[in-house]
């Protein structure tokens with residue numbers, strides 16, 4: 416990649432507003448010339464220099480620290496200059512205008528990271544991790560983003576890609592050397608190697624899914640009969656009156672969404688219309704939306720009135736079996752049961768009162784545990800839906816490849832392996848298109 420062919424960009428790297436220090440970052444081939452005009456000297460790379468920042472007429476705009484990183488030993492791989500001025504929006508604007516007048520262009524969102532990616536300083540998953548690190552709202556999300564940024568996630572993807580390349584080489588060689596007497600596909604233990612690969616891939620996908628939950632938060636749907644106390648529970652978890660609580664069944668006709676945190680863990684709670692047959696058009700629409708929401712959830716909280724606990728099994732039959740479910744027995748203040756969390760054969764259950772709040776701690780702790788929030792987090796890395804999609808496409812292709820072995824279809828096997836490799840390479844950006852890059856980097860904020 417020719418780093419000299421790109422123009423020189425600049426942006427204020429510190430957040431808007433006043434502060435002790437404000438940083439302007441500049442990247443590109445014009446940096447040495449800018450040092451002459453703005454600093455009136457060439458800086459030694461990687462040393463902090465204190466001095467005046469000059470306007471075009473020689474007057475001093477501000478004084479501060481300047482740092483120079485020479486290409487390719489910089490974040491972007493290009494010449495980079497950082498000006499640490501006083502953190503006044505007016506000063507930073509004047510400095511930025513001075514740079515623009517000298518032929519520098521204002522950076523687009525994410526353009527510094529994009530250049531770092533294009534100049535092979537980081538891969539795509541690492542570039543995304545920078546954005547995730549900056550945007551992280553919890554300590555665990557920040558630590559996980561840091562691990563992705565260090566390349567832990569990318570390394571696992573590289574290992575999978577390496578294994579696929581080896582398998583492909585073997586399979587493609589076997590296509591070229593057709594020999595009636597030797598079944599290359601069984602001789603080479605291809606099936607065992609594929610099974611091994613699939614196991615590793617599934618493990619990575621599970622970790623990535625956890626990382627995705629950490630980044631985006633877990634979506635929990637509260638389902639149950641009208642009047643079970645769904646809206647009351649949402650209010651309890653949110654700590655305020657978000658949903659309307661009434662004694663009239665069918666009050667929650669639309670779905671309600673609350674973004675809450677449990678000890679810093681992001682959680683989206685959705686209160687649904689009660690599941691029941693209704694003649695009311697609006698309520699029926701609410702119930703249809705409720706079923707939609709339930710299918711998208713990471714976990715269902717099935718709320719049951721503890722006075723009629725037997726209803727649970729009937730209601731569960733109508734819910735998707737592949738989404739984890741917790742039974743929540745509500746209104747224990749009326750039945751006199753003790754608040755509790757129990758792990759039953761049919762799944763976890765919590766006994767609580769959404770009205771008095773007793774037992775809701777059990778539910779909070781259970782949700783944290785279910786998300787892996789309290790677990791040893793050292794092998795979690797941050798990841799995105801995009802990564803999960805790519806991982807599951809690769810998984811499907813390799814499952815397909817296993818079938819091709821059984822029918823000795825070497826060409827189809829080779830094709831599945833090739834596509835699986837491409838799917839995985841999308842994650843690190845080795846196999847990707849301009850559209851995807853544009854979408855990813857434009858979601859960054861300016862100065863990154």
Ligand code: GDP
Nearest residue numbers: 641642643644645646647660661746768769770
């Ligand atoms: P939803 O239809 O499932 O959303 O139920 P609501 O949250 O609107 O509650 C229905 C009724 O049950 C209201 O009168 C609530 O005050 C009452 N309720 C909800 N939870 C409890 C509880 O834990 N104990 C008692 N005693 N009443 C409750």
Ligand code: ZN
Nearest residue numbers: 645646666667
């Ligand atoms: Zn409700």
